[in-house]
Amino acid sequence: MQASVFFEALDIVGESIIWSGDEHALYWVDIGGKRIHRLEVKTARHDTWPTPDFPTSIGMRRSGGFIVGLTREVCLWQPDGKFGVFAIPEPDMPANRLNEGRVAPDGSFWVSTMQNNLNADGTPKQMDTNTGAVYRIDPSGTITRLTANAYGITNTMAWTRDNRFLFADTLANEIYSFAYDPQAKTISDRRTIVSSFERGLPDGSCIDANDHLWNCRVVGGAAVARFSAEGELTDLVELPVSWPTSCTFGGDDLSTLYVTSARFTMTPEHLSAHPLEGSLLAISTGFRGIKEPKFGC
Template sequence: MQAKIALNARNIVGESIIWSGDEQALYWVDIGGKRIHRLEIGGDRHDTWPTPDFPTSIGMRAKGGFIVGLAHQVCFWTPDGTFETFVIPEPDWPANRLNEGRVAPDGSFWVSTMQNNLNPDGSPKDMDSHVGAIYRIDPSGAVTQLTPNSYGITNTMAWTSTGNFLFADTLANEIYAFDYDATARTIANRRTIVSGFERGLPDGSCLDSEDALWNCRVVGGAAVARFSEIGERLGLVDLPVSWPTSCTFGGPDLTTLYVTSARFTMTAEHLAAHPQEGSLIAVETGIRGLQEPKFAG
């Protein structure tokens, strides 16, 4: 599979990329750059919007517009509009921030948290605690905590057709599977399916139509790894960026894998030699992905 640069976006931390089939466009956030991006595929129009705080995740709403995770609150937003606070998932953890976020198949929005690793100016802040957790946000606004506050850097959210929920801790270099009960709206029976994989560390992921997980290998991994839902390695795609962060399937037939990347913490010397860092990458896979669900609220 050949990877190519689709847009030299120069994202500080590109994340949470999603495909809007209605618009034939990609949306994603740049956490460090405090921006939301939109790129039309085919027309190649590229738009950006500033955010009032670090944006951490984005999902589509069935009513139109988007649900957006900022550093501490989850908001409703429409392009060129204001950010309307919907819920604050962790009001009692001021030293934490939101990180991963994704619309679940049942129309809820799931977010996960971590100890804040960003200073107000976006520069790195030291971490010394594993205090992240996963939360489910119901369309009604009810927030349910699904795990203890015990994770380092929380990443990856995927729900397989067989009833597994897949999740990762970047600092632990592990990917987990939980039993997902769609009726009870709970996850249980955590087991590690990938541990110590030698290419970088796990960041964001997406599923394809075969229930395989495409996982971005950040921190020098320079690749997306494809795993089965029980952790078998099925493939590896090398990328022209060293810190891939999030991915989604898009395009008219949902077979193009789009990957965001980061320039965070990289030296000026490295960036001068590798100006493509932070780009959006496209990979023609020949494997069909899945449409993103929409938040029901």
């Protein structure tokens, strides 16, 4: 498998990429750039929308439009429209911000938090504690905390067919598997399935139709690693960018892996020598992804 640059997005932190089969288009956010992208893969039409705060995640809604995580608020949004506040997972933890977010198979929206590592101008802010947690937001707006506030940089959300929930802590360099109860809407029995993998650190992921996790290896990892649901490395795809951040399967048969990347914290000298950082990549995998769920309202 070989990766190629599909679109030179120049994202500060490209994240949370999803595939809209209805539109044959990709959507993703640029956290540091405070914008949402839309790219039609066949026509190359590219649109962006500014966001009022740092956008951290995006998911599609069944009724049309999107659910979007900002710095602290989860909003409902239509392109060219306003961001309407829908839920605030941690109103009493002002030092935290939202990070990963994804629509779950049951149509709820799961978001995770972390200690805020961004200053108001988008520059890095030092972290000194692990205060991140995972939350489930029901289409009614009900918020349920699923874990303790015990994680560093929260990343990766995927659900297997046998009801395991896969999740990662970037700072710990670990990927976890939880038992997921779709009736009780809870997770339990955390097991570490990947630890101290030597290529960078775990960032965003997606899952394929064989329940294998495709995990972006950020902070110099320059690769996407494919792990079984038990944590066995089965493939490693080298990338022409050093900070891949998030990925999704798209295309007519959901066999192309699209990967976002970041330029965050990189020096002008590094960017001059590596101008593709922050690009969107495409990989023909020979594997198939699964259809992206939509939020149930």
